[in-house]
Amino acid sequence: MMQTVLIIVSVLLSLAAAGTIYRIAKGPSLLDRVLATDVLLAIFAAGLATDMAINQHLENLVLMVSLSLIGFIGSVTVARFVSDKR
Amino acid sequence: MNTHVLLDSIAAICLIAGAMMSLAAAIGLIRFPDLLSRMHSATKPQVLGLLLMLIAVAIQLRSWALVPVLLIAWVFQLLTAPVSAHMVGRAGYRTKHLRKELLKVDELDEVVAAAAQYRASEYKEAAEAGESVEEAVGDQRGGPLPDDAETPAARVDEPEEEERVRRRRERE
Amino acid sequence: MKHPRVSLRQELPLVIWLVLIWGALWRDFSVGNLLFGALIALAITQLFYLPPVELSGRFNILHGISFTGIFLLQLVKASFEVFYLAVAQGPRLNNSVVAVQLRSSSDLLVTTTGHVISLIPGSLVVEVDRSTSTLYLHCMNVGSTEEADQVRNRVRGVEVRLIRAMGSREELELVRREVDGHTDTEWPSATGRKEDHS
Structure with missing residues (x-):
């Protein structure tokens, strides 16, 4: 059963990642791209969690905790120093 | 099961x-x-x-x-x-x-506009009092960037203000 | 040290929080591990200065639990609402920026309220005015002033729940009097003029 779940989840996450990458490519502004990068990071975290759940290991745990701790710093930094130019 | x-x-x-x-x-x-x-x-x-x-x-x-x-x-x-x-x-x-x-109701816009008007009148007073415009700008923007606790209207319209100041200087 | 000294009692919540994180990260809540964690937490709080968070000094566990439950439900609802709006409405969306003035002037409570309403359906904090503790929210699917008033009421409701859970006694008194109807519930809007909330 878990193999089927893995396939479904991979397809869903790939579609989601494709959507965010489309937004990163298309823009139109820097802030849109930053926002989409943030979502892409969340999708990566979801992928890591799926890996842990289905293959039953804990190797990604530290990575996930640090991602949720410092993942926001990038977008905050860009938002802080973004200028009026598009 | x-x-x-x-x-x-x-x-x-x-x-x-x-x-x-x-x-x-x-x-x-x-x-x-x-x-x-x-x-x-x-x-x-x-x-x-x-x-x-x-x-x-x-x-x-x-x-x-x-x-x-x-x-x-x-x-x-x-x-x-x-x-x-x-x-x-x-x-x-x-x-x-x-x-x-796309915004149907925008209540922040009113605040920003009011603050911009207030600041514009301050610039005018400063100009009439014979101060240089730079000084007035320097007063308002002295020091490093303030933290998040400032009033929202204080810095929102800086690009427009800069534009206004530049135009006034050109006129003079 | 130039910083004003912070008393140990003020630091205590932070130290306890750090010790809990230490235990959770090691997945080991034995006494020895926690003691070592407490040692490290004390060293950190003494070495790296942080301005202390001003807690109100009271916390009602019952209200806290009910608030957490409602918050989790709202979180689920918010995600599905975003999903629904993205699929059903997409580009044809009515948005608004709404000003909400909060009762409390405590930084902690305003911040918590802002966080919570960023996660419940339909609203996100765009701008904060600390001097008047006014939040400017971006609201999805709000197209008229009546709906904006609904948002305002909802946010003030969240604030009331938070005050009941963790607000100071003065704020609690304010809420109680308001519920009893002794004060008028007229709130000045962000631009200073009075609004009718009948």
Whole structure:
């Protein structure tokens, strides 16, 4: 059963990642791209969690905790120093 | 039907629902018309999606000792996601990434306009009193960037102000 | 050290929080591990200065639990609402920026309220005015002033719940009097003029 779940989840996450990458490519502004990068990071975290759940290991745990701790710093930094130019 | 199968199915449902949440965020990013509404789809589903995924991890590994770590991972996500969304939104509003025509009600706009008018009158007074415009600008913007606790109207319209000051200097 | 000294009692919540994180990260809540964690937490709080968070000094566990439950439900609802709006409405979306003035002037409570309403359906904080503790929210699917008033009421409701859970006694008194109807519930809007909330 878990193999089927893995396939479904991979397809869903790939579609989601494709959507965010489309937004990163298309823009139109820097802030849109930053926002989409943030979502892409969340999708990566979801992928890591799926890996842990289905293959039953804990190797990604530290990575996930640090991602949720410092993942926001990038977008905050860009938002802080973004200028009026598009 | 034993508990093993039951727990597995719950984990499977959580995983698929979590992946659906990521997809919801992506669909929102693609379909919403402006930055501020895209921000909603970047914040909310991601928090719930991570929660569901972490529940699935805890169930699959059948371990209570794991719950505090996962809870901490989630709480940090909960604390940081609105911060980044707020910073992006704030920058978006201030740098005119906003599409005003999409807003039906805008109560911040009134405040910004009032503050801009107030500051414009101050510039006028300064100019009439014979001070150089630079001094007036320097007074208002002295020191490093103030922290988040300032009034919203104080700095929002800087590009426009700069433009205004530049024009006035050209006239003189 | 130039910083004003912070008393140990003020630091205590932070130290306890750090010790809990330490235990959770090691997945080991034995006494020895926690003691070592407490040692590290004390060293960190003494070495790296942080301005202390001003807690109100009271916390109602019952209200806290009910608030957490409602918050989790709202979180689920928010995600599905975003999903629905993205699929069903997409580009044809009515948005608004709404000013909400909060009762409390405590930084902690304003911040918590802002966080919570960023995660419940339909609203996100765009701008904060600390001097008048006014939040400017971006609201999805809000197209008229009546709906904006609904948002305002909802946000003030969240604030009331938070005050009941963790607000100071003065704020609690304010809420109680308001519920009893002794004060008028007229709130000045952000631009200073009075608004009718009948």
